[in-house]
Amino acid sequence: MFNPSLGFILLFVENPLKSSAFYQNLFNLSPIEESPTFSLFALQNGVMLGLWSKFTAEPKVEACAGAQEIGFPAIEVDALYEEWGKKEVTVLQKPCDMDFGRTFVIQDPDGHRIRVYKLREEI
Structure with missing residues (x-):
């Protein structure tokens, strides 16, 4: 049986390192993972916030x-x-x-x- 709960949110971004710096400053929180194409923040309630390069995401981002x-x-x-x-x-x-x-x-x-x-x- 599936019990839905939110695990993560992905935002597709131009520059993950720039976006990561924005969220680090905003939240006073360091990412748990960071690379030129992806950053990941663990939020207090267990939900993860991912920042993924819209140029490397699969499947290709159209929106x-x-x-x-x-x-x-x-x-x-x-x-x-x-x-x-x-x-x-x-x-x-x-x-x-x-x-x-x-x-x-x-x-x-x-x-x-x-x-x-x-x-x-x-x-």
Whole structure:
């Protein structure tokens, strides 16, 4: 029987070493694997974040970056926005309240969207 659980997320990037440096700075986390064509981060919840060269990935990557986003929950959305803002990130959406809760969105060097959120508490 298959019990689905998320094991990894792969982002296809122009330059894995450049993207790795971006995520190292953003997360204050070193990759567990790094090469010119691939970097891998072990996130706290056990999910892996891979950065794979779009030029060496198999099968060949046809899609453009930015058509999807990865999301990270945070207790203090605004405080994290201020911290990350000091790291020269591209902001797509400043902190705001939406139907689901408080959120902001930034972009990595390849145009992948990174959403930080805190879900609205149920009353």
